[in-house]
Amino acid sequence: QVQLVESGGGLVQPGGSLRLSCAASGSIFRINAMGWYRQAPGKEREMVAGITSGGSTNYADSVKGRFTISRDNAKNTVHLQMNSLKPEDTAVYYCNIDANSSILRRDSYWGQGTQVTVSS
DSSP states (O other): OEEEEEEOOEEEOTTOOEEEEEEEEESOSEEEEEEEEEEOTTSOOEEEEEEETTOOEEEOTTTTTTEEEEEEGGGTEEEEEEOSOOGGGOEEEEEEEEEESSSSOEEEEEOOOEEEEEOO
């Protein structure tokens, strides 16, 4: 019913920038929050950035000041602008939404993941 499609990943040099996008579609009654997570090889998945329906944002300490999360409510889309990228940012990035598909049904949904590689 609810689908997330991610785009924008790729290969970039250290210090470079990428912009990730995630578009949600399907039976969406209300989106409560959207966020980005990442998982590097051999490491646990971690939250990178989140944004609530009210516009409040939160970032992992490792990306604070370099990454910016934003949303387009009309398009059910969330973005992650990543600047000053470092090799340790290399990971598969996953979009997540906390959404109601009806007034009584609330679930979490995941995108397919997009690879970000930071290397010279």
